[in-house]
Amino acid sequence: MADQELTLKIVLEKPPSGVDFGLQKGSGNKYKTIQIQRSSDKNVEFEFTITVKLNDGLPNFLGGFVQGPPTQRFIYIDIGTYAGQKDTTWSRRLKIPLMGISLNTIKELSTNNNKILEARVPGTGRDGGPNCATVKPFSGWHISTRAAQ
Incomplete structure (x- = not known):
């Protein structure tokens, strides 16, 4: 199997309102936060591609993004100040593991451009703040x- 691009979608379900969430690209001191969204009464979603080898x-x-x-x-x-939000007390990151994505799943995705991998995670933590x-x-x-575009 050759290198393959996978489209991933992360859905944060019911995060607390008024907090910025963004997808981290890069690591260490050389990262930027993209797709920044302020939560309201809806789920927050991020869609992006990674490569699998x-x-x-x-x-x-x-x-x-990996x-x-x-x-x-x-x-x-990235959450709150990590997502660039100035007017917040939240400074958090949420880690979404990539384990459990099997070769069979990757092969199935390679044969259908209409399919993506989706993870749904709780947006609110036990303390009532962002997970x-x-x-x-x-x-x-x-x-x-994949949603119709």
Whole structure:
């Protein structure tokens, strides 16, 4: 299997209102937050692409949005001040793991351009603020149909 691009969609369900959320591109001091959205009474959604390369028969996820070592890759959602919001007390990041995406799933996506991988995660944490750290519970990534454009 050659390198392949995957379209991912992260849906933050019912995050607290008035907080900025954004997708982190890059890492360390050289990152930027894109697709910044202020939450209201709706879910917040991010859609983007990553690359997958086979590494000893296992998927290795690559690209500007991918963080972490090869066996523990994840996506960061920046929250509050990390997303550039000035008028907030929130400074958090939400870590969305990429584990559990199988070769069979990747092959299925390669045969249908109308399909994407979607993860739905709680937008609000136990403290009533934005969910942060590694998302729990995490129901994983599921194949979904791309919305009509």
